[in-house]
Amino acid sequence: MAGTYDTEQQTIIDRIKCIAFREARDACATFINRKWITNKIHCTIRLVIEWWENSYDQCFTHYSNTGSKLKLSKASHDIIRKASGRQGKSCSVVVKEIAEKQKETAVRRTINNYRHREGLKPLRVIPKSLKSETHISDRLWLSGWLKNWTEEDFLHLAPSDEFYVCTAHRSYYQNDRICARSIEDIEEHERYREMVKNQICIGLFIMFTCKTLLCVIKDKGDS
Incomplete structure (x- = not known):
């Protein structure tokens, strides 16, 4: 699936593939486009757009601090689990907590998707009915x-x-x-x-x- 890697080696491989497929398109394979490459190598459209016009030499540049990882670390997953079922731990709050503690960038949708996949939910406070x-x-x-x-x-x-x-x-x-x-x-x-x-x-x-x-x-x- 797209967005499941977080290793530098795999990123370098995908960068090279993007450039290779773009060159094949320029040569004669007119059916190749960005979406086709995304489906073929199982990466994000963002990576294809950023790299398919670059040279092969640029593929080996360090990438760790150039953007958010596409897969959260185990420590970030533990933060999400601990925050679930607790009051005041919405997806937005968890995003900030991960950024502060793990120095990882995430979005609310990532947190929500993980919670949904694992069956986790933030605490929902149900107000008491008015029975005075x-x-x-x-x-x-x-x-x-x-x-x-x-x-x-x-x-x-x-x-x-x-x-x-x-x-x-x-x-x-x-x-x-x-x-x-x-x-x-x-x-x-x-x-x-x-x-x-x-x-x-x-x-x-x-x-x-x-x-x-x-x-x-x-x-x-x-x-």
Whole structure:
């Protein structure tokens, strides 16, 4: 695979191959291009671009401090492992830590790819649900306020006389909308109860709040 080497010997070999393939292209092999060379010798397109126009003598120059290695050292891998599952150790933070401790250059994507490949994940802090007495009281009040509402009541949340009601979700009418002034103007099979002009801000808020309220009541043993 591309980007799996980190030895100077292999880099020198790939530099020579880039130049050789470029010379073959100039001679008669017109099918050869940068992408073809990248796939052929399993290196990065960056290496091909940088070296295929150079001379063979330049291939033996020292490269260790001229850029980032394409494979992190074992010590850097250990840093990634130790940082996983800990708060405040995102990929960006780990990149800086590797640069400071190992003097290696990496990018966030490299860290993320390694974590994904090894099944490692940075710590994700899940906030506690709001279950204080005040929150429970507020949700109970809202539930009591909404429990006797009808379809007409929900549609009255619309900010004007005209509002939009989404049709039933069908593959060939995904973006269809019905403009109605009364619930009777909409056929029963096409009604979407809490859908109003700002359905995300109003309708879904009420649905989500009521659902959360039921969870709180169950957790308190009241239902």
